[in-house]
Amino acid sequence: MNALKEILKQFLLVLVSHFTNKKSRYSYPKMNMIIFTSIATPLLLIIITLSSFILKTFIGKSIKSPKYPPVIGTVFGQLLYFNKLHDYFTEIAHKHPTFRLLAPDQSELYTTDARNIEHILRTNFDNYSKGENNKDIVTDLFGNGIFAVDGVKWKQQRKLASFEFSTRVLRDFSCKVFRKNATKLVRVVSDFAKVNRDFDVQNLLMQCTLESIFKVGFGVDLNCLEGSSEEGSAFIKAFDDSNALIYWRYVDPFWKLKRYLNIGCEASLRNNIKLINDFVLNLISKKRKQLGTNQHSNEKEDILSRFLIESKKDPMMNDQYLMDIILNFLIAGKDTSANTLSWFFYMLCKNPLVQEKIVLEIEKLAGSQENAATIEDFVDKITDEVLEKMHYLHAALSETLRLYPAVPLDGRVADMDDNLPDGFKLKKGDSVYYISYAMGRMPYIWGDDAEDFKPERWLNDNVSNMAILQGGPRICLGKDFAYRQMKIMSIAVLRFFMFKLADESRKVTYRTMFTLHIEGGLHLLAVARTSL
Secondary structure, eight states: OHHHHHHHHHHHHHHHHHHHOOOOSSOTTTSOHHHHHHHHHHHHHHHHHHHHHHHHHHTTSOTTOTTSOOEEEEGGGGGGGGGGHHHHHHHHHHHOSEEEEEOSSSEEEEEOOHHHHHIIIIITGGGEEOOHHHHHHHHHHHTTSTTTOOHHHHHHHHHHHHHHHHOHHHHHHHHHHHHHHHHHHHHHHHHHHHTTOOEEHHHHHHHHHHHHHHHHHHSOOOOTTTTOOHHHHHHHHHHHHHHHHHHHTTTOTTHHHHHHHTOHHHHHHHHHHHHHHHHHHHHHHHHHHHHHHOTTSGGGGSHHHHHHHHHTTOTTOOHHHHHHHHHHHHIIIIIHHHHHHHHHHHHHHHOHHHHHHHHHHHHHHHOOGGGOSSHHHHHHTOOHHHHHHOHHHHHHHHHHHHHSOSSOOEEEEESSOEEOTTSOEEOTTOEEEEOHHHHTTOHHHHOTTTTSOOGGGGGSTTOOOHHHHOOGGGOOTTHHHHHHHHHHHHHHHHHHEEEEESOTTSOOOEEOSSSOEETTOOEEEEEESSOO
16 A cells, blocks of 8 residues: 555656656656656556447437437536535526436436326326336346336236235234324323434334334334334335435445445445345245145235235245245334325324314314324224325325425336427436425426425315326326325324424435435424323
């Protein structure tokens, strides 16, 4: 290392001497040409490589053609705005509803035009796929799960998942689980309220939704809310960190090299994924044994048990494949609901009148807790009939999703050249992303009050949430599942507590990853409406 430093020092001093006409003890005649060559050659190779990289990024991209979307920069510029990436895209989208960032192998199109999104997700669905680059980035975490595959594997999982989500058995079982965990959540919040202590509601909601999805997905009780599952807590952290590290790959040009060398963030990612995989594979193994010894148990209510039964008909569905399927369900079931509810409570704290309107609706439809002997008695009153009538609560949750979509950015890759409805072209291999976060803030979609939190706008039957929950063949299968969970939890805690921000001056923002986490959590104070 010291020798290398001395070589670099000599080389730099020679350059300084040459350009400043100052004498140096390291002059060209005295300098060993081998040393000079050993430095100059790698530098020349680096310059040639970078030049080739730059030329590849800009050549053949029809940059000045009005037939293609305007070029705003390159994908590498995202590094500068990574921590506020969605707001950066929103600023651009105000001027250019469809725009491009250049990448070495293709262009990346970003759009907030609803016509384009309907075209990609529905009208011309067969012309778009996940693309090899996207698959390469996400496969380490998502494997061959539904979020990472196309074709036969996607159709198989879609068909199986669609059937499972439509069964009355899963609906009844999941609602039972949601009510049980909502009761636990009320008791945990009550403990904080009694001592007037603030708490991170996002962390609690993550634990609660993870418990729910593990029970519904695996038939396993994690007991995260009681703090008795160290394994469960470690899993949550590894899963969330992996989510963020995988997303970082989209802007890190050296991630493959880091993965090969197993250094930096890629080394951390590998360790996290190993923890995740070991945890899930162990659960699958235990569930196989349980099903083998107890064919007639009620364990078949959970998704994994039902998939394991299905796997007996299909040898391709081994433990690894089942793990990939379940991990995809986990990110859909845990992150989306917990994140949306976190932003929902943030919005209620910023808009206390909305919070009180929801409470009035709860009192009208679910009754008051004074008429219930226990928390469980009240939560049991949150029936399917009550949930269906909670129109204002549903509107408030939808308004939260509009401004803070669970998946703020998503997209596809064009398998053939195509023309978008807004008149722009794209080439085979180009990526095209729809920016749900920016769409919720576009005046040409929502009006001049686009950035205002107004649940009333969702009471209009003409409002469409296609861009929020995906449309077309890939429409969100768990939409109703997620709304039921969010409504049950919201009704339970809002009936017993009023919430306010622990620190009104703190700027609340997101953590850039696949799903829209609140950076640093959301610390609230809960005030009991009446004694429990």
